[in-house]
Amino acid sequence: MTPTYDENWFASRATSGIRALKAYDPGHDVVALRNARQWLVELGSNENPYGPSPRARAAVLDALHLMHRYPDPRGAALKAALAAEHGVEPSRILLGNGSHELLMQLAQVFAGPGDDVVYPQYGFAVFALATRASSANARVAPASPDDAPMPLGHDVDALLAAITPSTKLLYIANPNNPTGTWINPASLRRFVDAVPHDVIVVVDEAYAEMADAPDYATALPLARERGNVVVTRTFSKAYALAGLRCGYLVAAEGLVAVMERVRESFNVNSLALAACEAALGDVEHLAWSRERNAEQRTALTAALAARGIRVLPSQTNFVLAHFGDTTPAIEAELLERGVILRPMGGYGLPAYSRITVGTLDENRRLLQALDEVLA
Numbered sequence: 001m002t003p004t005y006d007e008n009w010f011a012s013r014a015t016s017g018i019r020a021l022k023a024y025d026p027g028h029d030v031v032a033l034r035n036a037r038q039w040l041v042e043l044g045s046n047e048n049p050y051g052p053s054p055r056a057r058a059a060v061l062d063a064l065h066l067m068h069r070y071p072d073p074r075g076a077a078l079k080a081a082l083a084a085e086h087g088v089e090p091s092r093i094l095l096g097n098g099s100h101e102l103l104m105q106l107a108q109v110f111a112g113p114g115d116d117v118v119y120p121q122y123g124f125a126v127f128a129l130a131t132r133a134s135s136a137n138a139r140v141a142p143a144s145p146d147d148a149p150m151p152l153g154h155d156v157d158a159l160l161a162a163i164t165p166s167t168k169l170l171y172i173a174n175p176n177n178p179t180g181t182w183i184n185p186a187s188l189r190r191f192v193d194a195v196p197h198d199v200i201v202v203v204d205e206a207y208a209e210m211a212d213a214p215d216y217a218t219a220l221p222l223a224r225e226r227g228n229v230v231v232t233r234t235f236s237k238a239y240a241l242a243g244l245r246c247g248y249l250v251a252a253e254g255l256v257a258v259m260e261r262v263r264e265s266f267n268v269n270s271l272a273l274a275a276c277e278a279a280l281g282d283v284e285h286l287a288w289s290r291e292r293n294a295e296q297r298t299a300l301t302a303a304l305a306a307r308g309i310r311v312l313p314s315q316t317n318f319v320l321a322h323f324g325d326t327t328p329a330i331e332a333e334l335l336e337r338g339v340i341l342r343p344m345g346g347y348g349l350p351a352y353s354r355i356t357v358g359t360l361d362e363n364r365r366l367l368q369a370l371d372e373v374l375a
Helices: 007-011 030-036 054-066 076-086 098-110 125-133 156-162 185-194 220-225 253-259 270-281 283-306 324-336 360-374
Strands: 093-096 116-120 137-141 167-173 200-204 229-234 247-250 318-322 352-356
Touching (some): 093 253, 098 253, 116 125, 125 167, 220 229, 270 283, 324 360
Parallel strands (some): 116 137, 116 167
Antiparallel strands (some): 093 247, 229 247, 318 352
């Protein structure tokens, strides 16, 4: 009898990890909404509204004439620029098609059936996806209490308590998506010191360039010191190159060498390689973009608080706002007015919305629409 070749049939032949997996939820269908509305305020994807460096734009145009050629499979020029930026050897850097790819591959390489992977409650959704796809066991550490200085953020003691003899990987994000919270340098170092040496600690720093708090510090020094610490970063956020999909990790040379065994050939395209190298060199544009984001993050937080809306501390280009039981209705009403927020039900936070920090005009549109809805 000929089978019905539907999704269920193919799922039955997938690995156990894939059978239990749900596809990554990107939020609203922004492309369709853009086509349906003349002016859309897209505050659901944590994109940088100020755009990339002019040097990056010029580099893309200059690279167009080589579109018929394969890109540098090693990304040597970009690796050299990143190595100089972070004070490491190029052999300690691995490029990816966004940091998403690298986070997935870390679990693919270092975890499998019977292994444990630890990650925090309310952590980046890709941590859970990577764990399940590798058929490893997820050990989810409870978040910090709602009344903690960093509410719903990472509880480092809970993360340490979740480690077992079978733990191979531990994921955290600093600053964290979707809460915006962060771990101070002393707590981060104490945490890493306490993790067993045979557990690989992955610190996702997608929003590191956005952070300006005195009590925030990157884990890059720890990655330089310790062989079991990995830092992942992206050019999608502060550098505003989300459409080109390029990220990287900094780790021990041996880890990078093993990861190279599964890296897809030519996984970073030539336009991305050129643009990212150019953007990395434009420190003035990055500083300007960071300053604008910090200004609007402060202003947006204050404006929401003035309306009685609780906002969690943030060192990113988004804020997590508490609307309570009316959250889905508010999100729907805002969507009707052309304003997109990111629903948090999939993260287990249905009473919250994640709001990208937009430009001055975008935030004004948001607040005007919100006032109409609240009224």
